[in-house]
Amino acid sequence: MNDNTATIRELLHQRSGPLTRELMLEPGRFGLGQVPASAKPDATTGMVCGYCSTGCNLNVHLKEGEAVGLSPTTDYPVNLGMACPKGWEALTVLDSADRATTPLLRNPGGRLEPVEWETAMRTFVDRFKGIQEKHGKHSVAFLGTGQIPTEEMALLGALTKFGMGILHGDGNTRQCMATSVVAYKQAFGFDAPPYTYADFEESDVIVLVGSNLCIAHPIMWERVMRNPHQPEIVVIDPRMTETAMNATQHLPLAPKSDQSLLYGIARILIENDWIDHRFVEAATNEFAEFVEFVAPFTDDRVANDTGLTAEQLHRFAETIHGGKRVSFWWTMGVNQSYQGVRTAQAIINLALMTGNIGRPGTGANSITGQCNAMGSRLFSNTSNLLGGHDFTNAEHRKKIAGILDIDAEAIPTENSWAYNEIIEGILRGKIKGLWVICTNPAHSWINQNQCRDILDRLDFLVVQDMYANTETAEMADLVLPAAGWGEKEGTFINSERRIGVLKKVAKAPGQAISDFNIFKLVAHYWGCGEMFERWQTPEDVFQILKQCSAGQPCDITGIEGYRHIDQGGGIQWPFASGDIEATRERRLFEDGQFFHPDGKARFLFEEPRPLSEPPTKRFPFILLTGRGTASQWHTQTRTGQSAVLRKLYPKKLIVEINPADAERLQIGPGERVVVKSQRGRIEARAFLTPTIQRGQVFVAMHDRTVNQLTDAVFDPYSRQPSYKACAVQVMRHP
Numbered sequence: 001m002n003d004n005t006a007t008i009r010e011l012l013h014q015r016s017g018p019l020t021r022e023l024m025l026e027p028g029r030f031g032l033g034q035v036p037a038s039a040k041p042d043a044t045t046g047m048v049c050g051y052c053s054t055g056c057n058l059n060v061h062l063k064e065g066e067a068v069g070l071s072p073t074t075d076y077p078v079n080l081g082m083a084c085p086k087g088w089e090a091l092t093v094l095d096s097a098d099r100a101t102t103p104l105l106r107n108p109g110g111r112l113e114p115v116e117w118e119t120a121m122r123t124f125v126d127r128f129k130g131i132q133e134k135h136g137k138h139s140v141a142f143l144g145t146g147q148i149p150t151e152e153m154a155l156l157g158a159l160t161k162f163g164m165g166i167l168h169g170d171g172n173t174r175q176c177m178a179t180s181v182v183a184y185k186q187a188f189g190f191d192a193p194p195y196t197y198a199d200f201e202e203s204d205v206i207v208l209v210g211s212n213l214c215i216a217h218p219i220m221w222e223r224v225m226r227n228p229h230q231p232e233i234v235v236i237d238p239r240m241t242e243t244a245m246n247a248t249q250h251l252p253l254a255p256k257s258d259q260s261l262l263y264g265i266a267r268i269l270i271e272n273d274w275i276d277h278r279f280v281e282a283a284t285n286e287f288a289e290f291v292e293f294v295a296p297f298t299d300d301r302v303a304n305d306t307g308l309t310a311e312q313l314h315r316f317a318e319t320i321h322g323g324k325r326v327s328f329w330w331t332m333g334v335n336q337s338y339q340g341v342r343t344a345q346a347i348i349n350l351a352l353m354t355g356n357i358g359r360p361g362t363g364a365n366s367i368t369g370q371c372n373a374m375g376s377r378l379f380s381n382t383s384n385l386l387g388g389h390d391f392t393n394a395e396h397r398k399k400i401a402g403i404l405d406i407d408a409e410a411i412p413t414e415n416s417w418a419y420n421e422i423i424e425g426i427l428r429g430k431i432k433g434l435w436v437i438c439t440n441p442a443h444s445w446i447n448q449n450q451c452r453d454i455l456d457r458l459d460f461l462v463v464q465d466m467y468a469n470t471e472t473a474e475m476a477d478l479v480l481p482a483a484g485w486g487e488k489e490g491t492f493i494n495s496e497r498r499i500g501v502l503k504k505v506a507k508a509p510g511q512a513i514s515d516f517n518i519f520k521l522v523a524h525y526w527g528c529g530e531m532f533e534r535w536q537t538p539e540d541v542f543q544i545l546k547q548c549s550a551g552q553p554c555d556i557t558g559i560e561g562y563r564h565i566d567q568g569g570g571i572q573w574p575f576a577s578g579d580i581e582a583t584r585e586r587r588l589f590e591d592g593q594f595f596h597p598d599g600k601a602r603f604l605f606e607e608p609r610p611l612s613e614p615p616t617k618r619f620p621f622i623l624l625t626g627r628g629t630a631s632q633w634h635t636q637t638r639t640g641q642s643a644v645l646r647k648l649y650p651k652k653l654i655v656e657i658n659p660a661d662a663e664r665l666q667i668g669p670g671e672r673v674v675v676k677s678q679r680g681r682i683e684a685r686a687f688l689t690p691t692i693q694r695g696q697v698f699v700a701m702h703d704r705t706v707n708q709l710t711d712a713v714f715d716p717y718s719r720q721p722s723y724k725a726c727a728v729q730v731m732r733h734p
């Protein structure tokens, strides 16, 4: 099967239709393929988990070639034998009646009905090409993901942008990591989280900003618990989260006042001369300007902005000063904000000025969210050209075109619109066709009622998903059934830059095929299959991506292939050469050199802005949203399929309310309440808890109604949505 195009054509013309059956059963190099049919029932293969960015390794146990169970890998440097409930249940959710098993096409009566792949592909091409002919090439766009293997993302990005003439394509990582990407690029010169998980164990001070590790990254939290240095753990979160309850200091600041707090702390450090002058001098720029800038962030001002006391501020500053190895970590409480980039940089500034970077147990560390957010940041060909290159740079285009053996003219010379601009583009009639891959915007995008109205305006919406009943699939004109985690091969890159391997240990149901093979099919029907002749298998693509990474900060040319990654217990980038055994844990910037041309990091800062939607008389509460439990994943298409996981989270949507507020509103525990914003209205059960401050309420993001409330405002630099704070009203259900 050397000529894949010929194979597809051949398979397509087979009598019974399902062209993909052969592709689907084609043995992988690992997983099933590695285990002969006569395998002993105790065959086991290790692979990374497909949920969060921790990137735990799971041993999948095979019986006669079929996955029959799993257990966490003990000798993998990430999870050391641990897994959270989602990981333990990862195989269960593959087997579900909700799985998409055939392509589905909306018939003239408005119902989605099963069709053959051939019909699906011809319709896909006819409709999208038709739209492009009528409205211009850029009238078709795509929305991708941080949850498919790097090789699949790269193929999608190359197919759409080099093969199909699409300019606008972005990922759900915009909802999640865009702020960190921009913050790092501006401060360090490249999108480069510097840490390794061993840092959780080596710090004597751990500062977590807007990060609920216990729930969102439970195995990272386990690493914190293994820290032998009795670390001081500081949690900065408006809520007394599960993580805050286990901290030594909790700073329950007012929502979105982090910037003020962090500038105030910087001012205290400066006033006490608790600065690493040698590091600042040697490795950074713009410190003098920063010193001047933070001077007005007095105790009074910061206490007023944050609601914290001057004592709390000084204790925090002293803790940082007292620590020999201080690590700063942040997640969505920072990124999902109308001023996320500058807030993230306010954290980076603290690490730089105290010299807490490039040493064990230190760092300005953004924790990623999805299993392959990091792969998407570097290789999805959306916000940057393959391998952290720049679409607007002619040299970069030439380099990539040379590696891919394509005409440099095929590479767009401008950047794509961001996710929110694509959505607005639909509203403005500029985008008429949309291809959504492995994300569920009709649940997860901000300001849902408007979002759904906008998606409704499309001439043609294609959704490619494992399940046929997601909120977005229900709106689609065409649904393409995809294989999921465990049913295909590739690699993920976790939060600490570690590349791990994914294997095929189960068959996808019905006619579902891997996203990789769907993209190959699209290329073939679109007429650009030749461009991807060298992209036969995911591992072939890995080899191509290695070449794209050459000479970049994320250089991975020293990795031989998947087997090498497995031997290394995953391999962190960069890896241009070296001994995998000797370099199992690596951090960046050990030599004090950053990626800007002068090798220095930059202090970046800006006057904080007020809440984008402050509470009013009518909408007196601030709504916070986020992860609910360790057993729920985003829009719940996967985790909702497991009976075990379903037992581990509340059956009904709950809204967390402070008991004093509840009393004032005459709301009792468990009572039905209505939460309303200017945009929407939802119903939930009251959960009275002092862990939420007065004047605030919290609703987890996993229910499809929640984003009806949220307000579509964005960080100006990263264009990341500000999901975490808007004004709402709460009342008893009438």
Ligand SMILES: Nc1nc2c(c(=O)[nH]1)N[C@H]1C(S)=C(S)[C@@H](COP(=O)(O)OP(=O)(O)OC[C@H]3O[C@@H](n4cnc5c(=O)[nH]c(N)nc54)[C@H](O)[C@@H]3O)O[C@H]1N2
Residues within 6 Å of the ligand: 052, 053, 176, 209, 210, 211, 212, 213, 215, 216, 217, 236, 237, 238, 239, 241, 254, 255, 256, 257, 258, 331, 332, 333, 334, 368, 369, 370, 624, 625, 626, 627, 628, 629, 630, 631, 632, 633, 634, 724, 725
């Ligand atoms: N179980 C589970 N784990 C997950 C996921 C999941 O869906 N379920 N999703 C994964 C993904 S994609 C991501 S991005 C991560 C997210 O991981 P986290 O960011 O840790 O999770 P969130 O609950 O979204 O937000 C963290 C905290 O931010 C706080 N917060 C809100 N506003 C502010 C503020 O203004 N300042 C500060 N300092 N804090 C604030 C919230 O109270 C919340 O406790 O989790 C990953 N892991």
Ligand SMILES: Nc1nc2c(c(=O)[nH]1)N[C@H]1C(S)=C(S)[C@@H](COP(=O)(O)OP(=O)(O)OC[C@H]3O[C@@H](n4cnc5c(=O)[nH]c(N)nc54)[C@H](O)[C@@H]3O)O[C@H]1N2
Residues within 6 Å of the ligand: 147, 148, 172, 173, 175, 176, 332, 336, 369, 370, 437, 438, 439, 440, 441, 443, 444, 445, 464, 465, 466, 467, 470, 482, 483, 484, 485, 515, 625, 626, 627, 633, 634, 635, 636, 637, 638, 701, 706, 707, 710, 723, 724
């Ligand atoms: N209010 C509020 N909203 C939020 C957030 C918040 O904190 N508050 N957080 C935001 C964040 S950080 C994120 S990351 C987003 C997440 O938002 P989404 O990306 O919309 O959430 P998921 O449920 O992970 O959607 C992934 C989809 O891909 C499908 N899928 C899984 N595996 C595969 C595969 O291998 N191939 C294909 N083709 N499909 C697959 C799943 O069935 C699911 O439908 O939500 C954002 N929305």
Ligand code: SF4
Residues within 6 Å of the ligand: 049, 050, 051, 052, 053, 054, 055, 056, 079, 082, 083, 084, 085, 086, 087, 088, 217, 218, 219, 220
């Ligand atoms: S912590 Fe994340 S990577 Fe580890 S098992 Fe749980 S979901 Fe999977």
Ligand SMILES: [Mo]
Residues within 6 Å of the ligand: 175, 176, 177, 369, 370
């Ligand atoms: Mo995320």
